[in-house]
Amino acid sequence: MTLANAALLPVDMQQAFDQPSWPRRWNNDLDANGLALLEAWRTRGLPVLHVRHDSVEPGSTLAPGQPGNAFRPGFEPRSGEALISKSVNSAFIGTDLDLRLKRLGIRTIVVFGISTDMCVSTTVRVGANLEYEMVLVEDACDCFELPDGAGGTIPAQTVHRVHVATLGFEFARVTTTRDLLAELGAAAGKAA
Structure with missing residues (x-):
């Protein structure tokens, strides 16, 4: 697996997820880590393809035309980015x-x-099934606490950990922002 021509795929980095209608999230480093990855890809001229959820569900905060459909600050696609x-x-x-x-x-x-357990996980799984080499940057992902079906709540960080473990076991190489940026820097040094 090489990062020399790897595509970066930010998934659903949208403002809706900060609205109070959504459950509590856990990762306070989400934006900083995601922006660091974007900067690294852009600096090296590597491909970035942004994913936006344009919900067709009535009343969704992610529907086109709703404020929540907009990208989080700094995550908007730039010229030439899909x-x-x-x-x-x-x-x-x-x-x-x-x-x-x-x-x-x-x-x-x-x-x-x-979120880690929904659109990120599904995209990683389908990508792996399509025979892409998938890399999940786990500390640049976030998810929500969920009802457990028995009247309790599963903490968001537990939901995240379980899904990262599943993806790492079967579908993707799991890494952190720091480790990936170091690997990307080393790969750029070898290419020079």
Whole structure:
């Protein structure tokens, strides 16, 4: 696996998730880590493909035209960066993501975003099934606390840990922002 031509795929880095209608999240470093990854990819001229959830559900905070549909500050696509609009959990379903990646000659996809257990996980799983080398930057992901179906609540960090473990066991290489940036720097040094 090489990062020399890896695509960065920020998933659903949208403002809706800060609205009070959503459950509590846990990762206070989400934005800082995600922005560090974006900066590293942009500095090196590597491909960035942004994923935005354009909900078709009535009343959704993620629906086009709603304030929550907008990207979080700093996560807006820049000129030349692709925008993938999806309406289901996987960024590959009902979009041209696979075609875009193939045209770019991409085999490795680095993924981060919201939420670990939903759209990030589904995108990583489908990407792995499509035979891409998937890399999950776990500390640049976030998720929500969830009802456990028995009247209790599963803490968001527990939901995150379980899904990261599952993805790392079967579908992706799991890393941290710091380790990935170091690896990216080392790879750039070897190419020079």
